[in-house]
Amino acid sequence: MTRYVYAAGGAVLLMLAAAGMIFFFAPEDALQHEVQRIFYLHVSSAIAAFVSFAVVLVGSVMYLWRESIAGDRVARAAALVGVVLTTVTLVMGMLWAKPVWGAYWAWDARLTSTLVLWIVYAGYLLVRRLAAPGRQAARFGAVVGIFGFVDVPIVYFSVTWWRTQHPGPVIATDALPPDMLVTFLFTMACTLVLAAVMIAIRYRIETLLDAKPVGEMVIAPRAEPAL
Amino acid sequence: MRFATVAVAIARKDLMSEWRTRELVPALAQFVVLALVIANFGFQIDSHNASAIAPGVLWLALVFAGLIAFGRAFAAEREHATLEAMLMTGAQPAAIFAGKALSAGLLLVVCEAVLLPALGLLFGVDVSAGLVGAVLLATIGMAALGCLFAAMVAQLRARELLLPLLTLPLWIPFIVAGGQAVQSAMGASGAFDQAVKLLLDFDILFVVLTSLAARFVLDD
Numbered sequence: 001m002t003r004y005v006y007a008a009g010g011a012v013l014l015m016l017a018a019a020g021m022i023f024f025f026a027p028e029d030a031l032q033h034e035v036q037r038i039f040y041l042h043v044s045s046a047i048a049a050f051v052s053f054a055v056v057l058v059g060s061v062m063y064l065w066r067e068s069i070a071g072d073r074v075a076r077a078a079a080l081v082g083v084v085l086t087t088v089t090l091v092m093g094m095l096w097a098k099p100v101w102g103a104y105w106a107w108d109a110r111l112t113s114t115l116v117l118w119i120v121y122a123g124y125l126l127v128r129r130l131a132a133p134g135r136q137a138a139r140f141g142a143v144v145g146i147f148g149f150v151d152v153p154i155v156y157f158s159v160t161w162w163r164t165q166h167p168g169p170v171i172a173t174d175a176l177p178p179d180m181l182v183t184f185l186f187t188m189a190c191t192l193v194l195a196a197v198m199i200a201i202r203y204r205i206e207t208l209l210d211a212k213p214v215g216e217m218v219i220a221p222r223a224e225p226a227l
Numbered sequence: 228m229r230f231a232t233v234a235v236a237i238a239r240k241d242l243m244s245e246w247r248t249r250e251l252v253p254a255l256a257q258f259v260v261l262a263l264v265i266a267n268f269g270f271q272i273d274s275h276n277a278s279a280i281a282p283g284v285l286w287l288a289l290v291f292a293g294l295i296a297f298g299r300a301f302a303a304e305r306e307h308a309t310l311e312a313m314l315m316t317g318a319q320p321a322a323i324f325a326g327k328a329l330s331a332g333l334l335l336v337v338c339e340a341v342l343l344p345a346l347g348l349l350f351g352v353d354v355s356a357g358l359v360g361a362v363l364l365a366t367i368g369m370a371a372l373g374c375l376f377a378a379m380v381a382q383l384r385a386r387e388l389l390l391p392l393l394t395l396p397l398w399i400p401f402i403v404a405g406g407q408a409v410q411s412a413m414g415a416s417g418a419f420d421q422a423v424k425l426l427l428d429f430d431i432l433f434v435v436l437t438s439l440a441a442r443f444v445l446d447d
Contacts, residue, residue: 131383146436146440
């Protein structure tokens with residue numbers, strides 16, 4: 001138990017350090033000024049979300065291939081964390097788009113495929129909830145997890161040939177000044193640690209839930225209606 | 228039992244049952260015509276904008292008709308608990324799945340045989356061979372994916388809710404490429420050949436993937 005508390009505390013401290021870097025170390029953007037600082041967490045959480053969904057894929061394949069219960073649990077845990085991180089990415093992106101593009105949303109390849117990603121994995125979570133717990137939920141979840149991961153790059157590439165507004169990669173093309181690059185890499189590392197810690201904690205929760213017989217789920221007692 | 232024998236037998240059974248009851252196809256045909264009427268009111272269609280809006284209306288009507296068709300594909304099996312019976316015969320789950328996808332896809336093609344002429348007539352578009360070909364190509368992949376998830380949700384609670392949520396995002400590649408092909412077949416600029424090639428690629432990919440996954444969805 002304490003291991004998880006320390007890990008969670010460490011991840012929060014790292015995120016605070018990243019916030020410090022973003023607001024006090026990174027230089028202000030010449031064109032976009034303060035609002036550009038959204039970039040660091042926006043891109044980091046997007047990358048962490050993709051990594052989480054890759055974990056879902058690996059866990060799902062492991063389950064279908066070897067009936068690995070651990071694979072299934074890690075897929076469940078990573079899907080939830082991935083949906084949260086995708087939500088963060090979308091919300092921060094929209095907040096950034098409004099001042100810079102003049103609208104919260106543009107039907108651009110990257111935006112559209114990220115939204116599809118969110119919908120696919122929200123569907124994954126829904127399947128897990130509606131399927132009979134155990135083998136059925138694990139199998140159906142794994143199928144959705146795999147198809148989702150295959151579909152999203154396809155959506156991305158199929159829409160990218162016709163419309164685009166979102167900027168392309170800035171890291172690989174060396175477009176960032178050194179201070180910004182350092183801040184970004186640090187934020188990304190912290191976000192990945194945070195994602196890993198969240199997946200680990202969620203994995204533990206899923207293990208505990210699995211250990212309980214279905215009828216014994218802990219449900220908060222309903223409050224008596226006040227008269 | 229051989230794969231093709233089982234698949235054809237199941238498709239034949241489904242089509243014969245539809246021929247005898249004549250439930251789904253007339254309802255679907257009525258549904259797509261109704262969708263065109265609703266589109267008319269929703270988009271304020273006149274003779275100038277009709278051909279520009281037509282591709283979008285075509286895909287919307289097709290997608291929702293498809294959801295109904297594939298949702299029904301496993302409904303009867305569920306109601307009579309015959310899916311379990313079929314699985315107990317020793318037939319491969321992938322073959323059963325292929326048969327179901329074949330029959331549901333063919334029913335959707337019959338519904339397209341109403342939708343496309345109606346679109347041509349009411350929206351003044353030229354229904355060319357290229358347009359029909361693109362729609363048929365998209366139908367193959369959509370049927371494979373739609374049937375896989377229909378088989379899945381048939382075993383779940385809230386199946387009517389879940390089928391569109393799972394299927395529609397995975398159909399998007401077909402709508403993007405199919406939409407592009409149909410637009411250029413209707414005379415808009417755009418690479419028709421590239422879009423059709425893309426549709427073919429998606430068809431191959433998803434037919435292979437769904438037949439691999441069928442075992443895990445059906446054999447439970």
